[in-house]
Amino acid sequence: MPRATAEAAAETARRLVEIAADLFAERGYAAVALDDVATAGGVTRGAVYHHYGSKKGLFRAVTAHLQQQVAATLVAAAGAADGPHDRLRAGSHAFLDAVTSPRTVRILLVDAPAVIGWQEWRALDADSSAVHLREALAEAGVAPELLDALTAQLSGAMNEAALWIVDRDGEPGAREAAHRALDVLLEAVTG
Amino acid sequence: MPRATAEAAAETARRLVEIAADLFAERGYAAVALDDVATAGGVTRGAVYHHYGSKKGLFRAVTAHLQQQVAATLVAAAGAADGPHDRLRAGSHAFLDAVTSPRTVRILLVDAPAVIGWQEWRALDADSSAVHLREALAEAGVAPELLDALTAQLSGAMNEAALWIVDRDGEPGAREAAHRALDVLLEAVTG
DNA sequence: CACTATACATACGCTGTGTATGTCAGGAGG
DNA sequence: CCTCCTGACATACACAGCGTATGTATAGTG
Numbered sequence: 001m002p003r004a005t006a007e008a009a010a011e012t013a014r015r016l017v018e019i020a021a022d023l024f025a026e027r028g029y030a031a032v033a034l035d036d037v038a039t040a041g042g043v044t045r046g047a048v049y050h051h052y053g054s055k056k057g058l059f060r061a062v063t064a065h066l067q068q069q070v071a072a073t074l075v076a077a078a079g080a081a082d083g084p085h086d087r088l089r090a091g092s093h094a095f096l097d098a099v100t101s102p103r104t105v106r107i108l109l110v111d112a113p114a115v116i117g118w119q120e121w122r123a124l125d126a127d128s129s130a131v132h133l134r135e136a137l138a139e140a141g142v143a144p145e146l147l148d149a150l151t152a153q154l155s156g157a158m159n160e161a162a163l164w165i166v167d168r169d170g171e172p173g174a175r176e177a178a179h180r181a182l183d184v185l186l187e188a189v190t191g
Numbered sequence: 192m193p194r195a196t197a198e199a200a201a202e203t204a205r206r207l208v209e210i211a212a213d214l215f216a217e218r219g220y221a222a223v224a225l226d227d228v229a230t231a232g233g234v235t236r237g238a239v240y241h242h243y244g245s246k247k248g249l250f251r252a253v254t255a256h257l258q259q260q261v262a263a264t265l266v267a268a269a270g271a272a273d274g275p276h277d278r279l280r281a282g283s284h285a286f287l288d289a290v291t292s293p294r295t296v297r298i299l300l301v302d303a304p305a306v307i308g309w310q311e312w313r314a315l316d317a318d319s320s321a322v323h324l325r326e327a328l329a330e331a332g333v334a335p336e337l338l339d340a341l342t343a344q345l346s347g348a349m350n351e352a353a354l355w356i357v358d359r360d361g362e363p364g365a366r367e368a369a370h371r372a373l374d375v376l377l378e379a380v381t382g
Numbered sequence: 383c384a385c386t387a388t389a390c391a392t393a394c395g396c397t398g399t400g401t402a403t404g405t406c407a408g409g410a411g412g
Numbered sequence: 413c414c415t416c417c418t419g420a421c422a423t424a425c426a427c428a429g430c431g432t433a434t435g436t437a438t439a440g441t442g
Contacts, residue, residue, distance in 0.1 A: 005408070009420060029305070030221075033398060045399090046422050055399070106309075114220070114305035118297075118354055149355065149365075149372035156351020157344040157376075163309055164343040174340075181340035185348075188379020196439070200389060224429060236430085237391050246430070 013051045016041050021062045025103035029059060029111045056115060063112050066104050071128040073098035078132060084139035085190055091136055092186060093179055095129060099162045109159050130155050140190040150189060157185055204242045207232050212253045216294035220250060220302045247306060254303050257295050262319040264289035269323060275330035276381055282327055283377060284370055286320060290353045300350050321346050331381040341380060348376055
């Protein structure tokens with residue numbers, strides 16, 4: 001049944017991203033065939049190629065979608081805090097909690113750099129999450145010539161912390177330990 | 192010419208790893224066909240499958256090989272320093288320099304987690320490099336309940352620092368900035 | 383000096399991506 | 413109300429690349 005209405009088409013595109021996110025998270029990028037996504041979405045691969053151009057294109061859309069969700073949570077938490085020091089902490093801890101779902105972590109932190117390339121991945125991350133970290137660090141008094149380097153390294157620390165937590169899921173206290181360790185690093189930076 | 196001597200066979204296996212490391216680093220795992228590796232090594236894909244079983248198996252061998260090299264550099268540098276505080280710093284900075292080659296960084300930090308899986312990747316890293324970081328942190332007086340979490344986060348920070356440096360290759364001062372930022376984090380940990 | 387296991391080469395099937403082409407309906411213009 | 417065009421898919425096909433099964437010749441072994 002070709003040519004649905006414009007809203008139906010948008011809904012199809014949205015649904016495909018959602019389904020793809022689930023499958024990519026469960027099996028990893030390489031093990032997911034586009035036919036799996038299409039079939040689960042009630043369409044054929046033709047529809048996927050129509051909307052996203054390629055398998056990588058679909059994955060890019062999934063990545064952007066998830067990053068946007070994480071960034072929204074982060075921004076909300078940081079906005080609720082006041083004072084530069086507290087905003088940094090609130091935002092960082094919120095990021096860690098937001099990104100710590102098995103679904104998100106596998107796609108955003110494991111597959112994305114390899115699939116879309118590290119440079120593009122970092123650019124996307126910089127636009128959605130890392131900007132806020134950078135800004136918070138600047139406000140907290142980090143020396144300008146160390147700002148970029150520290151943003152990158154703290155970002156890496158938090159990403160690894162997220163993977164570490166997910167890997168220990170079920171182990172009680174793991175999440176708290178990660179948050180406390182993160183506080184050690186953050187306090188170091190803000191002096 | 193089938194069946195060379197045992198040393199010749201070992202040499203073939205060694206050569207294939209070397210060639211594969213170059214190709215994987217240049218194009219990334221997915222874009223490298225086993226036939227490229229085999230042809231460059233003067234054999235056919237049959238030889239590759241004989242020695243390494245699968246494409247993933249070959250990649251695993253490449254990963255282990257590179258990690259071993261990095262770890263050797265790290266251990267040497269740490270051994271030359273004395274005092275727990277200094278060993279931590281020396282080892283960390285040596286790690287950053289050792290891992291900061293475009294070849295190493297792409298394979299070990301971008302593709303490896305996605306290809307062989309994050310858990311296996313972390314296990315390999317834990318055995319080669321992270322053990323030493325963990326040990327140094329323990330000696331430097333890090334609280335036992337934060338030891339694993341901090342090891343992971345600092346490891347993530349250093350890995351991201353390496354990618355950050357390689358991404359800015361040519362930009363003078365980038366490497367120094369990364370090292371100074373790393374010092375900020377390390378000093379925080381050791382109090 | 384057979385004989386076996388090793389170190390490959392050759393041949394083939396199969397999965398999955400991408401692309402080219404077809405098809406049918408919604409909506410804008412007359 | 414009819415037409416035409418374009419968007420939203422479906423269908424069909426070519427091709428690359430992985431894995432596996434099978435063949436083959438030699439280096440070691442008894």
